Amino acid sequence: MDYKKLLSKFGWPLLLVALAALPLAGLVGPGFSSHVLITVLLTAAMAQAWNLIGGYGGQVSFGHSVFFGIGAYGAAFAVCVGKTSPWPGMIVGAVLAAVTAVIVSYPCFKLKGHYFAIATFAVVEIFNRVFMIWDWVGGAVGLDYTILEDGWRNFTWSVDKRGYYLGALVLFALVFTITRVIERSRFGYYLRAVREGQETAESLGVNSTGVKLTAMALSAFLAALCGAFFAQYNFRVDPPMVMSLDMSMKFVLVAILGGIGTFWGPLLGALVLIPLQEYSRAYLAKLGSGVDLIIFGLIIILMMVYQPGGILGILTGSRKRQARLRARLAAEGGAK
Amino acid sequence: MSLFFQVILDGLWAGLLYGLIAAGLSLIWGVMDVLNFAHGDFLMVGMYVSFFLGFLFKADPLVSWVASGIFLFLFGMLTYKLVISRILGKAMAPLLATFGLSMMVKNLVLNRFSPNFRILESTILEGRSFMVGDVIVPLPQFVTSLFALAVLGLLYWMLTRTRFGWAVQATALDGEAARLMGVNTEKIFLLVFGIGGACVGIAGGLLPSYLATHPDVGTLFSLIAFMIVAMGGFGSVPGALVAAVMVGLIESLAGFYIGPVYKYIAVFGIYLVVILIRPKGLFGW
Amino acid sequence: MSEMLQVRGVSMKFGALLANKDVSFDVEEGAIVGLIGPNGAGKTTLFNCVAGFYKPSAGSIRFRGEEIAGLPSYKVARKGLARTFQVVRPLKEMSVFENILVGAYLGHPDNKHARKVAEECLEICFLQEWRDWPAGDMTIGNKKRLEVARALATSPRMILLDEAVAGLTSTEVREMVEVIKRLKANGLTVLMVEHIMEAIMPIADKIVVLASGEKIAEGAPKDIVRDPKVITAYLGKKYAETMDKGAGA
Numbered sequence: 073m074d075y076k077k078l079l080s081k082f083g084w085p086l087l088l089v090a091l092a093a094l095p096l097a098g099l100v101g102p103g104f105s106s107h108v109l110i111t112v113l114l115t116a117a118m119a120q121a122w123n124l125i126g127g128y129g130g131q132v133s134f135g136h137s138v139f140f141g142i143g144a145y146g147a148a149f150a151v152c153v154g155k156t157s158p159w160p161g162m163i164v165g166a167v168l169a170a171v172t173a174v175i176v177s178y179p180c181f182k183l184k185g186h187y188f189a190i191a192t193f194a195v196v197e198i199f200n201r202v203f204m205i206w207d208w209v210g211g212a213v214g215l216d217y218t219i220l221e222d223g224w225r226n227f228t229w230s231v232d233k234r235g236y237y238l239g240a241l242v243l244f245a246l247v248f249t250i251t252r253v254i255e256r257s258r259f260g261y262y263l264r265a266v267r268e269g270q271e272t273a274e275s276l277g278v279n280s281t282g283v284k285l286t287a288m289a290l291s292a293f294l295a296a297l298c299g300a301f302f303a304q305y306n307f308r309v310d311p312p313m314v315m316s317l318d319m320s321m322k323f324v325l326v327a328i329l330g331g332i333g334t335f336w337g338p339l340l341g342a343l344v345l346i347p348l349q350e351y352s353r354a355y356l357a358k359l360g361s362g363v364d365l366i367i368f369g370l371i372i373i374l375m376m377v378y379q380p381g382g383i384l385g386i387l388t389g390s391r392k393r394q395a396r397l398r399a400r401l402a403a404e405g406g407a408k
Numbered sequence: 409m410s411l412f413f414q415v416i417l418d419g420l421w422a423g424l425l426y427g428l429i430a431a432g433l434s435l436i437w438g439v440m441d442v443l444n445f446a447h448g449d450f451l452m453v454g455m456y457v458s459f460f461l462g463f464l465f466k467a468d469p470l471v472s473w474v475a476s477g478i479f480l481f482l483f484g485m486l487t488y489k490l491v492i493s494r495i496l497g498k499a500m501a502p503l504l505a506t507f508g509l510s511m512m513v514k515n516l517v518l519n520r521f522s523p524n525f526r527i528l529e530s531t532i533l534e535g536r537s538f539m540v541g542d543v544i545v546p547l548p549q550f551v552t553s554l555f556a557l558a559v560l561g562l563l564y565w566m567l568t569r570t571r572f573g574w575a576v577q578a579t580a581l582d583g584e585a586a587r588l589m590g591v592n593t594e595k596i597f598l599l600v601f602g603i604g605g606a607c608v609g610i611a612g613g614l615l616p617s618y619l620a621t622h623p624d625v626g627t628l629f630s631l632i633a634f635m636i637v638a639m640g641g642f643g644s645v646p647g648a649l650v651a652a653v654m655v656g657l658i659e660s661l662a663g664f665y666i667g668p669v670y671k672y673i674a675v676f677g678i679y680l681v682v683i684l685i686r687p688k689g690l691f692g693w
Numbered sequence: 694m695s696e697m698l699q700v701r702g703v704s705m706k707f708g709a710l711l712a713n714k715d716v717s718f719d720v721e722e723g724a725i726v727g728l729i730g731p732n733g734a735g736k737t738t739l740f741n742c743v744a745g746f747y748k749p750s751a752g753s754i755r756f757r758g759e760e761i762a763g764l765p766s767y768k769v770a771r772k773g774l775a776r777t778f779q780v781v782r783p784l785k786e787m788s789v790f791e792n793i794l795v796g797a798y799l800g801h802p803d804n805k806h807a808r809k810v811a812e813e814c815l816e817i818c819f820l821q822e823w824r825d826w827p828a829g830d831m832t833i834g835n836k837k838r839l840e841v842a843r844a845l846a847t848s849p850r851m852i853l854l855d856e857a858v859a860g861l862t863s864t865e866v867r868e869m870v871e872v873i874k875r876l877k878a879n880g881l882t883v884l885m886v887e888h889i890m891e892a893i894m895p896i897a898d899k900i901v902v903l904a905s906g907e908k909i910a911e912g913a914p915k916d917i918v919r920d921p922k923v924i925t926a927y928l929g930k931k932y933a934e935t936m937d938k939g940a941g942a
């Protein structure tokens with residue numbers, strides 16, 4: 073077996089073991105770098121959740137902050153209003169997000185390209201504004217956490233970030249493992265077939281609407297779990313923070329910049345962008361506000377222009393292109 | 409009853425302004441199938457141009473719109489040359505690239521000019537209005553509406569009655585065929601992006617007469633323009649106008665009769681209903 | 694022989710345009726039936742009705758005794774009626790093998806069996822050496838055989854071929870004809886829409902001829918080429934004469 077096969081077989085479990093070992097080595101604590109690490113894991117999980125339907129399924133949704141937000145509100149509602157542990161809220165939120173996803177997506181899947189994209193924008197705006205005026209969930213003020221006892225029951229740690237790190241790692245492992253399993257299953261092939269040609273897939277017995285809806289529901293469920301984690305980590309939620317276009321774009325951009333429709337893309341995207349964002353925010357503050365986002369915007373443009381395959385494309389692109397070129401030459405040669 | 413007419417007319421002014429803003433977006437979308445996410449930021453830049461011309465040189469928005477129109481014409485062409493031309497036809501790439509552009513432009517303005525709301529004092533139209541029966545017609549809005557009709561009319565005339573317009577339409581229908589017929593599609597795309605920019609630049613130039621200028625002013629306008637174009641059927645100027653007026657009226661009626669916080673919920677909600685019944689827009693096919 | 698497919702009184706209207714008018718014919722189990730006709734005869738429309746792509750305006754289409762007119766295409770496929778596309782539609786970003794695998798999952802949900810079936814179809818359609826190629830990067834001949842392989846992988850009872858040999862070089866046509874013969878040898882029923890006579894005449898058991906949306910003739914290939922209605926509508930005299938000479942020699 074060459075190294076590529078070994079990597080594809082054992083790379084993922086090995087990475088998980090390494091990440092799980094970090095706290096044991098004393099590398100995770102209260103510091104800023106731990107915060108960055110946790111954010112990387114969370115963002116990678118978010119982008120991978122999106123990637124299920126947006127990348128593998130080819131349905132570029134800008135509406136994922138709605139699902140993320142429902143999950144966040146689920147956890148926060150259980151804590152702030154229900155005065156209980158966030159866990160039941162998390163589960164209920166994730167289920168509600170999946171149900172919402174199916175109800176909203178069923179009609180929207182009839183739309184193509186930009187029409188689909190704009191419809192998902194509109195969905196985000198509607199949810200954002202409804203939550204802004206919905207007093208039951210705190211309206212525009214949102215929900216603020218009171219001080220809770222540290223520990224797994226409350227999913228809260230006030231200083232030491234090890235608990236959050238492990239939580240983020242479990243979430244990350246869950247989303248990525250599900251993706252890996254799907255990628256190599258019948259459902260994964262169906263999903264990609266629907267992306268590549270809906271009519272073709274149907275001619276092969278694939279119920280494309282069912283496949284897309286299933287993927288969307290799963291994607292929303294996982295995005296909602298990420299949202300619940302986010303609420304627990306920040307001790308608060310409000311609509312602009314969790315249910316906004318900016319939050320939606322984060323899902324899309326990390327996945328696309330990393331490498332859309334690939335297993336490693338979302339992780340690579342988060343690995344590059346999150347440290348960049350966090351450190352530039354911390355160190356470029358003296359240049360005035362917004363510098364981090366100016367750089368971010370510029371990177372997006374450059375990436376789209378020069379490497380639409382994402383970071384993964386930079387790492388593997390030239391080799392693949394050569395293989396394709398060779399393939400085409402051989403094909404033409406064969407025709408003669 | 410006069411209150412009702414007041415609400416309707418207010419909706420009409422808003423709608424015509426939206427039409428003016430959406431016109432350029434519709435043109436660009438229709439011809440090259442690009443959704444310019446930075447469209448609202450183009451508007452914002454136009455407003456800053458007009459604001460600073462007024463602030464520094466006492467130029468009135470009634471004059472400055474020429475400058476912002478020209479500025480955005482160049483800005484649009486530059487955007488096309490540097491970014492769009494390299495990724496045209498690559499599915500979502502132009503949308504995401506212009507999202508990056510939007511982020512960059514917005515934060516650059518924020519960084520340079522602060523997030524403060526800036527209001528241009530003592531413009532010619534400021535605070536003026538006239539009465540039609542019992543109904544108040546604010547002059548800045550009214551003038552902007554006239555501009556909207558003029559610009560949309562001109563755009564329509566250009567697309568349907570001039571050689572350039574025919575070339576644009578041919579390019580929109582089938583770029584490859586147009587190229588074979590001797591149309592320089594690259595030049596058409598460049599100019600269309602410029603003209604699209606100019607349209608929104610004119611809107612931005614006029615707006616400081618009655619709207620505060622700030623870095624985030626374009627965001628909501630962007631979304632509304634997207635909706636209008638999708639609802640009107642892309643590339644259709646009359647479609648965009650009808651959809652724009654519809655949005656303005658819904659916004660005004662819902663804001664008055666249900667409550668201000670509900671107006672955009674109503675607008676976006678009705679948009680979704682329309683687009684799900686007619687997936688290619690009211691005038692699309 | 695029992696009927697695999699029964700088309701009865703099928704009409705298809707698009708607005709005022711009548712693309713098919715009262716078309717009836719049968720496809721017998723295990724047969725290769727050719728559906729021919731000049732451009733605009735309504736072959737593709739009829740084909741799409743059978744494949745579940747369109748719902749016919751009137752008439753019935755029965756597949757193994759079950760009504761399938763108006764069923765969505767994925768349900769038609771699940772009943773054992775597979776199709777190919779006239780304009781090839783490879784799933785571009787997937788490899789040739791993965792394309793076929795998608796089809797194979799229909800009858801074989803578990804990975805192991807599906808992969809085995811896909812490998813077999815790869816072989817039947819002469820695609821082994823292209824196994825891991827991106828499906829979008831092949832010659833048209835390979836893509837057309839991929840269409841057939843993918844449809845074959847769904848383990849159908851009957852297969853619909855939409856102009857499977859149109860636009861191919863003579864070598865590629867020979868390969869395709871060989872593939873179609875293999876389908877028949879495997880017990881499959883085949884309905885093929887075609888307008889290249891040379892390819893279809895030697896292998897078809899029966900020919901149905903459409904012109905202006907109506908069936909004008911049906912019968913064995915050697916009878917069809919002598920049918921005066923067919924000759925005037927479609928083939929032209931020259932072709933009938935060459936066929937005559939060929940038969941006489």
